Amino acid sequence: MSNIIVLVKQVPDTNARIVVSGDRVDLSAVKKVMSPYDEFAVETALQHREAVGGEVTAITVGDSGADKVLKDAKAIGVDHIVRIDCSESLDSNALQSILAATVSELGAHAVYCGKSAADTGAGSTGPGLAERLGWASVSNSINVSFGEQLTVVTPSSGGNARLSVPLPAVVSCDKGDMKVRKPNVKGIMQAKKAKVDVRSVDIPASSVTVVAHSMPPAKPAGKSYDGGAAAAEVARLLRDEANVI
Amino acid sequence: MTETVVIAETVKGTVHPSTAELITAAQSLGSQPVVVVPCTDASAAEIAAGFVGSARVVAAKSSVFEHYDAAGWASAIDAVAPAGILVASATPQSKDLAARIAARREISVVQDVTQIEGGNLTSPIYSGKAMQTVALSGDAVVTIRPNVFEAAPTGGNSEVSIVDTTGNMATAVQEFMARASSRLDVAEANIIVSGGRGMGSPDNFVHLEKIADTLGAAVGASRAAVDTWDEIPHSMQVGQTGKTVNPNLYIAVGISGAIQHLAGMRSSKYIVAINKDADAPIFQHADYGIVATWEEALPVLESTLSSMMN
Numbered sequence: 054m055s056n057i058i059v060l061v062k063q064v065p066d067t068n069a070r071i072v073v074s075g076d077r078v079d080l081s082a083v084k085k086v087m088s089p090y091d092e093f094a095v096e097t098a099l100q101h102r103e104a105v106g107g108e109v110t111a112i113t114v115g116d117s118g119a120d121k122v123l124k125d126a127k128a129i130g131v132d133h134i135v136r137i138d139c140s141e142s143l144d145s146n147a148l149q150s151i152l153a154a155t156v157s158e159l160g161a162h163a164v165y166c167g168k169s170a171a172d173t174g175a176g177s178t179g180p181g182l183a184e185r186l187g188w189a190s191v192s193n194s195i196n197v198s199f200g201e202q203l204t205v206v207t208p209s210s211g212g213n214a215r216l217s218v219p220l221p222a223v224v225s226c227d228k229g230d231m232k233v234r235k236p237n238v239k240g241i242m243q244a245k246k247a248k249v250d251v252r253s254v255d256i257p258a259s260s261v262t263v264v265a266h267s268m269p270p271a272k273p274a275g276k277s278y279d280g281g282a283a284a285a286e287v288a289r290l291l292r293d294e295a296n297v298i
Numbered sequence: 299m300t301e302t303v304v305i306a307e308t309v310k311g312t313v314h315p316s317t318a319e320l321i322t323a324a325q326s327l328g329s330q331p332v333v334v335v336p337c338t339d340a341s342a343a344e345i346a347a348g349f350v351g352s353a354r355v356v357a358a359k360s361s362v363f364e365h366y367d368a369a370g371w372a373s374a375i376d377a378v379a380p381a382g383i384l385v386a387s388a389t390p391q392s393k394d395l396a397a398r399i400a401a402r403r404e405i406s407v408v409q410d411v412t413q414i415e416g417g418n419l420t421s422p423i424y425s426g427k428a429m430q431t432v433a434l435s436g437d438a439v440v441t442i443r444p445n446v447f448e449a450a451p452t453g454g455n456s457e458v459s460i461v462d463t464t465g466n467m468a469t470a471v472q473e474f475m476a477r478a479s480s481r482l483d484v485a486e487a488n489i490i491v492s493g494g495r496g497m498g499s500p501d502n503f504v505h506l507e508k509i510a511d512t513l514g515a516a517v518g519a520s521r522a523a524v525d526t527w528d529e530i531p532h533s534m535q536v537g538q539t540g541k542t543v544n545p546n547l548y549i550a551v552g553i554s555g556a557i558q559h560l561a562g563m564r565s566s567k568y569i570v571a572i573n574k575d576a577d578a579p580i581f582q583h584a585d586y587g588i589v590a591t592w593e594e595a596l597p598v599l600e601s602t603l604s605s606m607m608n
């Protein structure tokens with residue numbers, strides 16, 4: 054019986070327009086969803102459970118609005134849903150120490166998370182959490198198989214590497230050739246009734262503070278050409294103007 | 299002044315030239331950096347010693363550095379890297395390593411920095427749809443996007459010390475599976491030629507491959523191409539749910555420029571777009587836009603490039 058944890062985060066829908074008002078992003082009008090890679094983490098956690106038996110707990114750190122992604126995870130098939138109540142934005146150190154304490158308390162054998170969250174794009178949480186727990190980790194997994202230990206395929210220079218990963222471990226998940234399952238009606242009904250286990254913890258201070266948000270610097274308008282023959286001119290400009298070839 | 303440490307970017311045992319960009323970034327955060335070179339053979343540190351602007355070079359020598367393992371590398375580097383702000387490259391492997399070293403030191407990590415001003419760090423958030431500027435209080439590990447900062451000049455001669463180190467590997471390699479083609483992966487390439495649904499069929503990617511081979515480039519794809527055609531593997535996908543790339547040159551062919559595709563490539567230094575639809579959003583991000591079908595434009599591009607390269 055394995056105790057498997059999956060980390061899920063609520064982020065703006067990737068189609069959403071991000072606006073900065075004043076010097077902060079304004080997400081009030083933005084639709085929020087589970088971060089895309091976390092869907093692969095949930096799928097991998099469920100496959101792990103199916104292979105060896107056990108239970109899957111989904112954890113998020115966020116405010117009550119984030120309950121929605123936990124319910125989404127429940128609808129797909131996780132057993133338990135936990136929210137660590139926090140409405141502040143945390144630096145990696147603060148976030149990981151909270152997660153490490155909760156994962157230790159739950160006594161997990163494996164933790165799955167997304168390779169990076171769609172808001173931060175960082176990819177820090179998986180490896181950082183593993184280091185704090187003293188566990189093995191693999192980032193950007195494209196395939197996992199389950200047994201006494203995990204076998205994980207991940208990109209490596211010149212191709213892919215197949216790694217033996219002793220448990221406990223943290224694996225951050227890329228898409229690979231995975232198909233994620235969709236919730237069925239029963240799952241959705243169960244998720245509606247499910248209760249989120251809300252936990253409050255002491256939030257450590259962050260040493261990285263946000264000074265400002267801004268829009269990306271506008272790119273100067275490029276040169277534009279009509280017709281395929283212009284490709285010859287563009288090739289010359291790439292050499293003589295841009296110096297990139 | 300804040301002490302800074304550069305963790306050299308290494309590829310197959312040699313120091314990657316982008317390490318020179320890390321030296322520039324480190325200097326703008328504090329002192330002249332100590333450059334730590336993870337290596338199995340200390341001669342690898344010679345390239346790092348040639349970059350002007352470092353205080354000294356530490357060849358961190360260990361058999362651990364033969365294959366990448368996050369736990370093993372982080373412990374072996376942590377043991378020899380001085381305290382301060384650590385600077386590494388924002389490549390997938392080094393971002394992983396940076397997060398691990400930061401956690402080991404119980405400090406924070408700031409990934410994908412594209413600008414440093416007055417000690418504040420700016421990086422893209424929401425897949426490049428906005429930027430975030432942060433201030434640090436205390437030490438941190440910082441990763442720097444390749445191809446953004448100017449490279450420190452070469453021709454220097456920094457002092458090199460060789461330090462043996464060791465770490466505990468947590469994972470073991472069962473097997474390396476080399477790519478079938480010798481072409482670079484999009485994550486490793488400085489030039490990428492990508493095709494989208496507009497290529498019409500996977501067979502037409504051969505035209506992109508020809509150009510890629512002329513330029514020593516990688517071939518990438520949009521998600522529509524990957525999802526539509528089995529022959530185009532997900533490993534080629536650039537974007538939100540594919541790879542984030544920062545090449546010097548990105549050539550997008552038959553790609554509309556959806557927000558999720560832009561998420562993966564908009565920070566490329568130069569972008570060329572070839573699309574038959576003048577209103578395709580990709581043109582708003584292109585340095586050089588060609589409104590034409592690929593059938594018209596690619597043969598011209600290919601023959602011009604191959605005569606230029608010879």
Ligand SMILES: Cc1cc2nc3c(=O)[nH]c(=O)nc-3n(C[C@H](O)[C@H](O)[C@H](O)COP(=O)(O)OP(=O)(O)OC[C@H]3O[C@@H](n4cnc5c(N)ncnc54)[C@H](O)[C@@H]3O)c2cc1C
Pocket residue numbers: 067089493494495496497519520521522523535536537538539540541551552553554555556557558559562572573574575578590591592593
């Ligand atoms: C959660 C999520 C994640 C996503 N992740 C990604 C991702 O990682 N990467 C990604 O790319 N997309 C991603 N997408 C999909 C994205 O929204 C677009 O659907 C996709 O990028 C479109 O690919 P495309 O430009 O190749 O195809 P299309 O949008 O169909 O565009 C084809 C283009 O080709 C042009 N064209 C047609 N014929 C020719 C010709 N003969 N010569 C020249 N031009 C021609 C057309 O004018 C058109 O602009 C994601 C979507 C979602 C919802």
Ligand SMILES: Nc1ncnc2c1ncn2[C@@H]1O[C@H](COP(=O)(O)O)[C@@H](O)[C@H]1O
Pocket residue numbers: 060061062088090091094112113114115148165166167168169170171173174175176177178179
């Ligand atoms: N606040 C959070 N709550 C739960 N999981 C998180 C949170 N932040 C990050 N994660 C997990 O860590 C992954 C990587 O996030 P990041 O390190 O921010 O790129 C995400 O895809 C999630 O699986």
